[in-house]
Amino acid sequence: MLERKPRPTIREENEKALLEAAERVFAKHGFAGATTAAIARNAGMPKANLHYYFATKEGLYRAVIERVLNAWLNAASSFDASEDACEALSAYICAKMDLARAMPLASRIWSAEIMRGAPIIQDFLDTTLSQWVAKREAAVRRWIAAGKLKPIEPKVLFYMIWATTQQYANAAHEIATLNGGEPLDDAAFERAKRQVVATILGGVAA
Amino acid sequence: MLERKPRPTIREENEKALLEAAERVFAKHGFAGATTAAIARNAGMPKANLHYYFATKEGLYRAVIERVLNAWLNAASSFDASEDACEALSAYICAKMDLARAMPLASRIWSAEIMRGAPIIQDFLDTTLSQWVAKREAAVRRWIAAGKLKPIEPKVLFYMIWATTQQYANAAHEIATLNGGEPLDDAAFERAKRQVVATILGGVAA
């Protein structure tokens, strides 16, 4: 009867540990620089065990990317939180800032993948992301037509939002260095978030 | 008499070819993913020849980074082009946009190095960059005090400028995908540049 057994707690736990370890190692060393031995050690198991759960390094990488993708889509949905231009943009920028802070490793892996030319996630760019952009582009154009926003190429706005928010994950080390060697604390980060929102909205609100 | 011979054209030519090839390969595959064999092939010479000019892969990488650093410093100097806040910021943003377009490989290598935690250029962050930021931070605060700019943490502004401009190099592939598969042509890029300048200035000008 091929019942879906609610069984596999061991498998679930090990796969989760491996995915988390992989996220750490891929984020720090990149795809090529990460070794399966390092990932396995980081997850507290011998290398052969890693290959029992994930046949190939690329397969593991794909699995990590999928988690990242879901986080991205989740944050992206906050764009639709409101019909009001400023509210929608604020919510979206805040969501992306929070994502960068909560999941810096995922953000870095994502950026590295994009920088490599998206060899793994090209189809996501071609399908889901293209559709997401097309739909929100239309919303932005409507807001412009309604006089809510200054006339701007919507994509330019998206790229600015993506880049600026991800900067707080990608360049966390540089930012820490310029912050006296310490990462931004919560207060400083919240201040930065407010100022990013204010600056971008100030730049595009009509 | 130890005269400086105007001789070494062979050495100069080969080192240049290697540095350019290394820039391409490092930009595409990252430090770990780049192989000295691939770089040498890309420069049109056998691997042993590469190691004759650059003893180690890391030494070659350092040399590439140094070129990138000079480009960065060169663009950074345009911040001081004017005493006027808007003029200075415009000039700086334009210079960084042009840099991203003219040297996308260098930009990507730079970002990758920052994302890795700047293992090679940490001392640059600690010294030159810190000083650069401190000085321009003071300029921004003066402009704010003079009522030229809205009150903003200067670093937040710098991070936004750095991230947004570099986006056009780092995410060139993603941008091309969302542009129908074609990279931005000169006209589209100039339009984007103007809108980036206008949006950031609109966001911070008082």
Added chain:
DNA sequence: ACGTCATTTGACCATCTGGTCAAACCTATA
């Protein structure tokens, strides 16, 4: 207790990589 299936692991392998080396090959100057 038994049998079956999932899990664990050390040993192993082919391949790749950064780097070495010595011999061969210029090129120019005395």
Added chain:
DNA sequence: TATAGGTTTGACCAGATGGTCAAATGACGT
């Protein structure tokens, strides 16, 4: 043309890496 110093290159090496395998161990329903 002899000689010296820069340059080129194929062959080579030690170590690392992704991945395999078979044997051992554990979990669990019957």
